[in-house]
Amino acid sequence: MSDISLQNFSYAYNHPKKVLHNINLTVESGSFSVVLGPSGAGKTTLCLAIAGAVPHYFGGSSAGEVHVAGIHTQKSTMHDLALTVGTVLQDYETQLVTMTVEEEVAFSLENIGTNPIEIAQRVKDSLEKVGLTGYDKEPVTALSGGQKQRLVLASVLATNPKILVLDEPTSALDPEGTASLYRLLGELNKEHGITILVVEHDIATLLPYADQFILLENGQLILSDTPENVLSFMNSQQIFVEAIPPLWQLKFQLEKQTTTQFGPWRREQDAITELRQFLLKEVAKDA
Structure with a gap:
């Protein structure tokens, strides 16, 4: 679907x-x-x-x-x-419109007529999801850039x-x-x-x-x-091609040079594990 x-x-x-x-x-x-x-x-x-x-x-x-x-x-x-659809813009600070963290998350809910008890619960839940529990009374201006971004995300998440x-x-x-x-x-x-x-x-x-x-x-x-x-x-x-991660550039070069097909390297550890296995096989061939 x-x-x-x-x-x-x-x-x-x-x-x-x-x-x-x-x-x-x-x-x-x-x-x-x-x-x-x-x-x-x-x-x-x-x-x-x-x-x-x-x-x-x-x-x-x-x-x-x-x-x-x-x-x-x-x-x-x-x-x-x-x-x-919740949207977080590249210039996320333009989405911040109120004085405190709590008011910011509640703002969109108040606009759609959500009852106050539900607003309080949604504010609490949304701040918890983004790691801002305890910041509800803080001025928005006191937050770091990363915290402001998380606040925008919390405000979006509050509308489910x-x-x-x-x-x-x-x-x-x-x-x-x-x-x-x-x-x-x-x-x-x-x-x-x-x-x-x-x-x-x-x-x-x-x-x-x-x-x-x-x-x-x-x-x-x-x-x-x-x-x-x-x-x-x-x-x-x-x-x-400039966006291809360096590990994947290495992967493609090795596959071309060795005719070995490596798996999808989603994490660095995936690459380390496969490269270690590959090198052990190469050493065994030469032994």
């Missing part, structure tokens, strides 16, 4: 050049999908289309259809879509969305913060069944969690498949 479906979808902002061209894409319910592609590929616009901001907020012209959890986005409203769309959410984070955020998203995906769609350049950080890579180039969908199949395609076709 799919949570996101685009059928022959094309879009242009207020000028003739199409930013997305004839996109046909399916994202299954409960998947962790990553949108890849060079600058100008249309990644952000794809996220905005799924969230409904394209075309409702940005205008422009579109063709084809986008369905999210059974909702036809062009025939719905951004308000209704926001109850199904089925789908989370995140556009380069780690652009302002250090490596430790990046790893922490993706561990959290991985938990939300596996333990709570939330469908994740994220734009990210640091592929290696996402490999342990992703089950679908979506490769865009020049506004067109090049390939949507498993991470290992998309990475192999990128390597063989020399498309966006």
Whole structure:
């Protein structure tokens, strides 16, 4: 069952050049999908289309259809879509609108008329999910960049969305913060069944969690498949090769030189284990 479906979808902002061209894409319910592609590929616009901001907020012209959890986005409203799709923008601080952490998480719930008792419980649960328990009375301005990002995520999670769309959410984070955020998203995906769609350049950080890579180039969908199949395609076709993780570049070189087929290296430990086994076999051959 799919949570996101685009059928022959094309879009242009207020000028003739199409930013997305004839996109046909399916994202299954409960998947962790990553949108890849060079600058100008249309990644952000794809996220905005799924969230409904394209075309409702940005205008422009579109063709084809986008369905999210059974909702036809062009025939719905951004308000209704926001109850199904939670969005975290690259410039996440623009999403913060209140004075304290508690008020920020409660804000969207108050706007949809949630009763105060339920709001209190949802604020508590959402802050716990993102590791901000005990920060409810803190001023938003006192939080670090990573904490502000988690607060935005908590505010989104409070509305119980089925789908989370995140556009380069780690652009302002250090490596430790990046790893922490993706561990959290991985938990939300596996333990709570939330469908994740994220734009990210640091592929290696996402490999342990992703089950679908979506490769865009020049506004067109090049390939949507498993991470290992998309990475192999990128390597063989020399498309966006600068994004291929160094370990996978090594993997492809070794496979070419030795005719050995290695497994999908989702984590560094996977690579270490297989390389150790490979070297032991090579030593045994020479003995």
